[in-house]
Amino acid sequence: MSDMITADLVDLDLSADSKEAAARALAERMVAQGRVTDLEGFLADVAAREAQMPTGLDGGIGIPHCRSAHVTEPTLAFGRSATGIDFGAPDGPADLIFLIAAPAGADDAHLTILSSLARQLMNAEFTSALRAADDAETTAALIRGEEQPTAPPAAAAGEGKGEGEDAGAGGAAQGAVSASEDTAAASVAASADAAADHTAPTAAPSVPVQETHAGTGTGTGTGTGTSAGSDSRQRPFRVVAVTSCPTGIAHTYMAAESLENAGRAAGVEMLVETQGSAGFTRLDPAVIATADGVIFAHDVPVRDKDRFAGKPTVDVGVKAGINRPTELIAEVREKAARGETSAPAPASGGTPVERAGDSTEGYGTKLRKWLMSGVSYMVPFVAAGGLLIALGFAIGGWQVNKAPSVMDHFLWTQTDSWGALLFQIGGVAFKFLVPVLAGYIAYGMADRPGLVPGFVGGAIALDINAGFLGGLAAGLIAGGVVMAIQKVNIPAALRGIMPVVVIPLISSAIVGFLMLVVIGKPIASAQKGLTDWLNSLTGANAILLGALLGLMMCFDLGGPVNKVAYTFATAGIAVSDPSDSAMKIMAAVMAAGMVPPLAMALATTVRGKLFTRTERENGKAAWVLGASFISEGAIPFAAADPLRVIPSSMVGGALTGALSMAFGATLRAPHGGIFVVPLIGNPFLYLIAVAAGVCTTAALVILLKGMRKQSPETALTDPAGNASTAPDETKQPVAA
Structure with missing residues (x-):
């Protein structure tokens, strides 16, 4: 511990009024000591960890912490606040704040x-001694373990926590049992x-x-x-x-x-x-x-x-x-x-969904998790393959899909050859989409024994042109078949070969039979019908579809509904030669997904006084997140004010989706935001569609927040209970 904290990393008069400000103040000390190389990058990692779960503990303790590539060596910084800082603990603000920085590859x-x-923080005498310390050197020595805590008995008994409560993080184990x-x-x-x-x-x-x-x-x-x-x-x-x-x-x-x-x-x-x-x-x-x-x-x-x-x-x-x-x-x-x-x-030790979830979850919840398991493993293939194919078109031209195999013809000095190379690699990645989707749906249901029949069923779905729908069906069937086999009472002598030989053999045969003979053809017909319907959409029908997809993308900002719309779009372009309508749908979905974070960034810039200091800081990051097609950048705003932010975002997203379809914008890449604009068909009109939605959402948010009647009390606190930044609003450039 001697190298982790020094007196220079201790602030006994921490004046920050929010957890973000506290983290910044302590992180700046780390930067000054050469322990952190990139302040903003490190703070982003701290904020990402904080978003997973608040780091406040009962007993007045906050422990923001993270692993980060911007940390050069394991480091602790300590701050003591006289007024307390809200880190989300049930019993109120924290006065002892530890910022823990671990390198990405900490040993x-x-x-x-x-x-x-972390274990020392459970000792009431240790936390009481930190509160009583009067100089930074002594405090650092206490944390390093070089000084023994000598807190008075009254302080060690839990810092005056109410009767019947545990004595907070400093005395949680002791409760009110004084004799122990x-x-x-x-x-x-x-x-x-x-x-x-x-x-x-x-x-x-x-x-x-x-x-x-x-x-x-x-x-x-x-x-x-x-x-x-x-x-x-x-x-x-x-x-x-x-x-x-x-x-x-x-x-x-x-x-x-x-x-x-x-x-x-x-x-x-x-x-x-x-x-x-x-x-x-x-x-x-x-x-x-x-x-x-x-x-x-x-x-x-x-x-x-x-x-x-x-x-x-x-x-x-x-x-x-x-x-x-x-x-x-x-x-x-x-x-x-x-x-x-x-x-x-169970014989398999429980499925991934069962191990990660609650045993009381209903079938509908488990079904959603099974499907999301497959989608989550498929999306990286979509992103990699789609971007490679898009780059192939950008470099080699729109005829690159007719280029011969680079195995037979590749010239190092010709850009067409490089375009063909990227296109063909992307095409190979796309061939995995349906098998991976099916395989990992089955994996979510039945663990590793479900992978073989799931991949086999997915590959068959690809061969018979059953597409995305066939992959969903194959994965669910494979998982169900394996789960049924696992319930059979098997003699002990055969259990050793069940996961290696028997389950893959029987389940693959059953899934293959069902996909090839029973349900494969109807699903392939349904897939063809869906494709034909999409290709037939023109005029008002296409605009309505774009508006619906825009609403879905902005409804839960990266949640299940958002993922359904995104998966629907990526499934359409997950072929070597997607239809024009499929590329229009992909363009509309990405455009709508960019709207919420960009709109929140614009709103915090135009009318900063309607937002807290924390929200204005989040607004700066939202510019980059929105431009990169990361809808989750608007989540902090939606969480703080869902009744104003979410409906406004949906209106803007629907407008953008409808305009994108009306303008006929197309997109071959499944991700990338403004960074793939050169790959977009009708890029100028596409950007106008995005700008229209962003301005609409920002205007609605500003209007709704401006109509809110604030009492003197609510005007002085933000939603997290932190002090308002109203006194410094005059320093912000605010547009009327």
């Missing part, structure tokens, strides 16, 4: 040190050693708890009323846990420490598997087998989750593991007392 040793800090604080605090010294090898789970020692302590924390109920020492002949209740978070640097290890401390306080044997960035060491199967209950505190899918099947299980987000560990232990004990267990692991 295990450095990540271990970062996890050690010495034991919990003493364990922190050991936790630093444990963190040096944090991937190896260690059992917390069984600590006798006084009978008077039971139930004083939140949600302990009767489940924690029996102390480990009440019957020396009876072994303690045993719990195994898994913690994980999107970045795997901080929350993962803080949740582990919190659960371990709570386990000690409750007299429970607690072993935690931390699935963090530095990898993880699996709990011993024998330990899992003897466990009385399981706690999952995670925000990303638990790896090898089937190991824990058939036991009383509590499944929550990682922050619940940090903020209310005592409740989780009580809940798992109650489930064990009732005999309530999770479902046994």
Whole structure:
């Protein structure tokens, strides 16, 4: 830790009034020390991590963090705010802010040190000492572990949190159990050693708890009323846990420490598997087998989750593991007392959708996830193949599709040959679209055994001209067939060859038969009918289709409805010689998708006083995101004010889609925004369509926000509760 933080990276009078400003102030110190090479790029990575899940913790702690290619070495910066900064914690603003910067390729040793800090934040004496420190050097030494915290007992007891609550992140494990604080605090010294090898789970020692302590924390109920020492002949209740978070640097290890401390306080044997960035060491199967209950505190899918099947299980987000560990232990004990267990692991260990989702999800939700699984794997092939084909046309001309194979004819000095090369590579990539779509739909349903019949069915759909619809059907059939086979009770002697020989053989034969003999021809006819219908669209019908696609692209800004419209468009151009109508649809979809972020950027520029400082900063980034056809650039605005932003975006998107179709603009590339304008048919009119939608949406947003009646209170705070920037509005160039 000695190299990670110095006095120059400590700000004990952090004056920022928002989490973005706090991150910038601390990041600037990192830049000054040569720890960060690109301030804006690093802050973008921090913001992207923050968008996944707020990094505020109970007890007044904020831990913005990320991995970034702009970080030269693992670094910590610390700031202390007198007024508090909102990082999204349930109990209010944070006054202790740690900015954790890890290089994109940070090694295990450095990540271990970062996890050690995360565990220290669970120690009330440590956080109290940070609040009491009066100089930067002492603070840095505390964080490095060179100074021992000597906070007064009153401060260590949870910083005055309300009765019945956990004592925040600084005292989450202690709750209100004052007599156990010495034991919990003493364990922190050991936790630093444990963190040096944090991937190896260690059992917390069984600590006798006084009978008077039971139930004083939140949600302990009767489940924690029996102390480990009440019957020396009876072994303690045993719990195994898994913690994980999107970045795997901080929350993962803080949740582990919190659960371990709570386990000690409750007299429970607690072993935690931390699935963090530095990898993880699996709990011993024998330990899992003897466990009385399981706690999952995670925000990303638990790896090898089937190991824990058939036991009383509590499944929550990682922050619940940090903020209310005592409740989780009580809940798992109650489930064990009732005999309530999770479902046994299926033979395949659960499908990707089941491992990532909730077991109570309905069939409709799972079906959507299965389809999105296939689409998500297909889209990179669409982007790569489509852009290569578009570049081939741009370099080699519109006759490049008639060029001979570059295997037979390629001249290094001729641009036509290079155009043909790019076109033919793109064509090869496009041949994978339908098989990949089908294969990964089946994978989402049945895991790896579904890949072979899925790819086979998709390839057949391609051969019989069943196209995109055939791929959807093949994937669903393949996944269903494999799931049915897996339910058959197979003799133990044959189980070893099932995934390698039997399942691929039988499922491929069944899927091939169904696609070639039963349903392939009707689907191919339907695909041809759809293509013919699209080709026949002219005039008002084409304009209406463009408006509908524009509405869909702007409805949920990258969500399922947006993806349906985008997939519909890309499926039309996913052939070596797409129809003119298919290219018009692709142009309309991309044009409409650019509208929301560009409109929000324009609105924040024209009438900045209607937006918070954070929104104006997001508006600057939205220019680039919108120009790059990344609709998600408008999400921060839609989340803060959905009733004004989303309808306005839909109106502008519908106008742009309709105009693009009316102008006859065409697009062969499936992505790229303004960077592929040279590849667009009728590019000038296309840009006019985009500009019309952007101006319409921006005008509507400004009009609706201007009509909003703000009370003095709402005028002084933004939607996140941060102080308004009204006093500095006069410094902004505002157009009337």
